Amino acid sequence: MKPLDDIDQTIVVTGKVRKVNLRPLAGLIPCLLTLLGLFLFSCRQGSLRDARAQYLRGEYYAASRTYQALYKETPREQQPLRGVISYEMAENYRRLNQSSRALTAYDNAIRFGYPDTVMHLHYAQMLHREGKYTQAADAYRYFLRFKPGHPLALNGLRGTELALQWRDKSSRYVVRRMELFHSGRSEFSPILAQDDELLYFTSSGNEATGESESAVTGMKYNDLFLSAKNSRGEWQKPKRIESEINTEFDEGTSSISPDGERMYYTYSAMDPTHPTSTRIYFSRRINAAWRTGQPLHIAGGDSLSVFAHPSVSSSGRYLCFVSDMPGGYGGKDIWRGLIISAGEVVSVENFGPEINTAGDELFPCMLNDTILCFSSDGHPGMGGLDLFMATKQPDADRWQVANLQPPLNSPGDDFGITFEKGVKSGFFSSNRNDTRGYDHIYSFEYKDETMTVEGFAMDQDNRLIAGAIISVVGSNGIRHRFVTDQQGVYRFTGERGVDYLLMASAEGFLNQKQSLRTGNPKKDTVYYVDFEMIPYDVPVTLQNIFYDFDRATLRPESKEGLDRLISLLNEHPEISIELAAHTDRRGTDDYNRALSLRRAQSVVNYLTANGIDQKRLSTAGYGKTHPVTVGKETAASHAFLKEGDILSEEFIGQLTPEQQEVADQINRRTEFRVPGPAFHKP
Numbered sequence: 001m002k003p004l005d006d007i008d009q010t011i012v013v014t015g016k017v018r019k020v021n022l023r024p025l026a027g028l029i030p031c032l033l034t035l036l037g038l039f040l041f042s043c044r045q046g047s048l049r050d051a052r053a054q055y056l057r058g059e060y061y062a063a064s065r066t067y068q069a070l071y072k073e074t075p076r077e078q079q080p081l082r083g084v085i086s087y088e089m090a091e092n093y094r095r096l097n098q099s100s101r102a103l104t105a106y107d108n109a110i111r112f113g114y115p116d117t118v119m120h121l122h123y124a125q126m127l128h129r130e131g132k133y134t135q136a137a138d139a140y141r142y143f144l145r146f147k148p149g150h151p152l153a154l155n156g157l158r159g160t161e162l163a164l165q166w167r168d169k170s171s172r173y174v175v176r177r178m179e180l181f182h183s184g185r186s187e188f189s190p191i192l193a194q195d196d197e198l199l200y201f202t203s204s205g206n207e208a209t210g211e212s213e214s215a216v217t218g219m220k221y222n223d224l225f226l227s228a229k230n231s232r233g234e235w236q237k238p239k240r241i242e243s244e245i246n247t248e249f250d251e252g253t254s255s256i257s258p259d260g261e262r263m264y265y266t267y268s269a270m271d272p273t274h275p276t277s278t279r280i281y282f283s284r285r286i287n288a289a290w291r292t293g294q295p296l297h298i299a300g301g302d303s304l305s306v307f308a309h310p311s312v313s314s315s316g317r318y319l320c321f322v323s324d325m326p327g328g329y330g331g332k333d334i335w336r337g338l339i340i341s342a343g344e345v346v347s348v349e350n351f352g353p354e355i356n357t358a359g360d361e362l363f364p365c366m367l368n369d370t371i372l373c374f375s376s377d378g379h380p381g382m383g384g385l386d387l388f389m390a391t392k393q394p395d396a397d398r399w400q401v402a403n404l405q406p407p408l409n410s411p412g413d414d415f416g417i418t419f420e421k422g423v424k425s426g427f428f429s430s431n432r433n434d435t436r437g438y439d440h441i442y443s444f445e446y447k448d449e450t451m452t453v454e455g456f457a458m459d460q461d462n463r464l465i466a467g468a469i470i471s472v473v474g475s476n477g478i479r480h481r482f483v484t485d486q487q488g489v490y491r492f493t494g495e496r497g498v499d500y501l502l503m504a505s506a507e508g509f510l511n512q513k514q515s516l517r518t519g520n521p522k523k524d525t526v527y528y529v530d531f532e533m534i535p536y537d538v539p540v541t542l543q544n545i546f547y548d549f550d551r552a553t554l555r556p557e558s559k560e561g562l563d564r565l566i567s568l569l570n571e572h573p574e575i576s577i578e579l580a581a582h583t584d585r586r587g588t589d590d591y592n593r594a595l596s597l598r599r600a601q602s603v604v605n606y607l608t609a610n611g612i613d614q615k616r617l618s619t620a621g622y623g624k625t626h627p628v629t630v631g632k633e634t635a636a637s638h639a640f641l642k643e644g645d646i647l648s649e650e651f652i653g654q655l656t657p658e659q660q661e662v663a664d665q666i667n668r669r670t671e672f673r674v675p676g677p678a679f680h681k682p
Helices: 004-015 028-056 060-073 079-095 099-111 118-129 133-146 151-167 556-571 589-609 632-637 649-653 657-667
Strands: 173-177 187-193 198-203 223-228 250-256 262-269 277-286 307-312 318-323 333-341 344-350 361-368 371-376 386-392 399-403 414-419 425-430 440-446 451-458 469-474 479-483 489-494 500-505 512-516 525-528 577-582 617-623 669-673
Touching: 028 060, 028 079, 060 079, 079 099, 079 118, 099 118, 118 133, 118 151, 133 151, 187 250, 187 425, 198 250, 223 250, 262 307, 318 361, 333 361, 361 414, 371 414, 386 414, 451 500, 469 489, 479 489, 556 589, 577 589, 589 617, 589 669, 649 657
Parallel strands: 187 414, 187 440, 250 307, 277 307, 307 361, 451 525, 577 617
Antiparallel strands: 173 440, 187 198, 198 223, 250 262, 262 277, 307 318, 318 333, 333 344, 361 371, 371 386, 386 399, 414 425, 425 440, 451 489, 469 479, 469 500, 500 512, 577 669
């Protein structure tokens, strides 16, 4: 923002631009109009001074109303003055986190030719907050023409590029707004305590203390609220903390010591004659109640700097906080100090340039001495404040900073994160999707990669089998039983890296066994294990069994199908089977029966040569006496056939020559049948 003296000088200069009517008889009228114009401008200038005074005191909501009224009163022809008002109004809306209104005001300031280079940076940042990444990138580049190498513009430009990549990227996090905590106003900065049984947060809802509205936000002053879990682990409707800790002014962004006996929080008192003062206070818990807060003494602190957003480390030894005290890297930085008593912090140090930037770093959350979460508008991000996680590198005094990406981050402000035990779930606050800029509390949960096993049970004609039992044994010792549904499908969630043995059983069918070896994919994975069940006393066609024409000798390409039959017989040593061969309609009955019997015997010879006991095998040669009844799968493969057709000589005789050849080929087959559950005794 330009110095106030410079702005006032601009206003004075622009206020002199007037036209004077020199006609002698009418000379008095222009003089009166000029005096009236100067008087009205003087009034407007007074309002502008009022708006600026409110802005400098941090009373942004009050200032916004003053600027709005002033803008409406300013004539359209006074464009330079409207440009000044638009610019200052935009800056004020930016402070209120009302990026949409700020954009409109910046547009007006640019249109009216307001001469400020930094305005274009703020304009780009508001586009960024609105998720208009392409336009924001153009605006950043425009600003960089005037300020090459500006760190906030460079990081902003990089953020727009990353945001476009992250926006379409899937995430393991599931985020939900906590409607239970919704107050109708703002609620933010959740913090878990007492083994995740309590949740403290800040709210300006109707239950907050006092009736007056904050000149900063236009809402009630913030108070500290508390929600607790019931015996079923469900969060209960929050209530304002009924103690001396809540006052008529702002309390918020708290942190509880590990023993639950001390609370550190941000306190902001309002004084209409001075800028808003923000300090860290602490309170003791005595007889189950929080006592009146007291100012925290921070070594090296001063009365002119901001001190806010305390966070106690998990050990209780350190306090992390935010300040714009001298020695930082620009804007507000994150600092850390040693707690030597409830009311004093010493050995204060800045977290350094890997975490702190020329922008603002806010709302720290210390998970332990090596992991720090925080929010920043200085690192490349989605827009506004983004959530980051910094990890201290082993054997080095360096931090590696990572953006937590969507859906934890959005184009709006995302901040104030707190984790449940295990760092995979918790809460944070965000003003996403709220045009008023109000903050709300969201829950988040990290979903691990899932490994699903599913499949179906069906018979040889692809008819699905409902009610089949699927027994599962895992290499980790786990055992389960599942039942196929009406569609013959089963499904279960497995574990990555575990091998499974699955067995399917159904009445009227042989048991089927399958094995599954899983890997460790870093993504959701589905393994399909299907069971083709062998029925009792129903012929099953052996696929791909071939003979030379008019001969019983097996061709080499028949080996694959016969080897599958050998595997079945080895898997079920208790069963016997009947092998039957069939011919087409050509030739005499006696000849075809003899040929089909020799072909069935060729299969038996192959099986016995590969270790199958001759006693388990019998043969039959049916020639052309048992034509095929078309099943579902065969009908689906041949348009001229329908389920239930019998491929007799009469039926085939009505077909075209090409169709007759296909039908004859279907009749030429080798089958096996398991006579029934009267098992073979070895």
